[in-house]
Amino acid sequence: MQTQRSLRNPFLFALISFYLQFLSGLADNSSDSKNENKDASEHVSSGSSTGLKILIVFLGVVAVIAFSVFLFKLWQRKKREEQHARLLKLFEDDDELEVELGMRD
Secondary structure (H helix, E strand, C coil), rough: HHHHHHCCHHHHHHHHCCCCCCHHHHCCCCCCCCCHHHHHHHHHHHHHHHHHHHHCCCCCHHHHHHHHHHHHHHEEEEEHHHHHHHHHHHHHHHHHHHHHCCCCC
């Protein structure tokens, strides 16, 4: 039941997977004791560059999503204003028609 609920929220799943990738990229797992300093420095720089790449990609995805939401809200507002203008014009036309027909002075 728990796995079905976690699969229903793909954003949470993606966030957790990015987080785990970021942590695994920053982990220091040097196992060779002879060249520990050399291997550790290469591994840390490799891990941090991988973590940095993942962070940049994640921030890029978040920026694209935020920009898409902004554009969608802007489009909704414009459409709502157009519909409101049409509604006002419809009622204005009705008022003029009533005056022309002599139904209202």
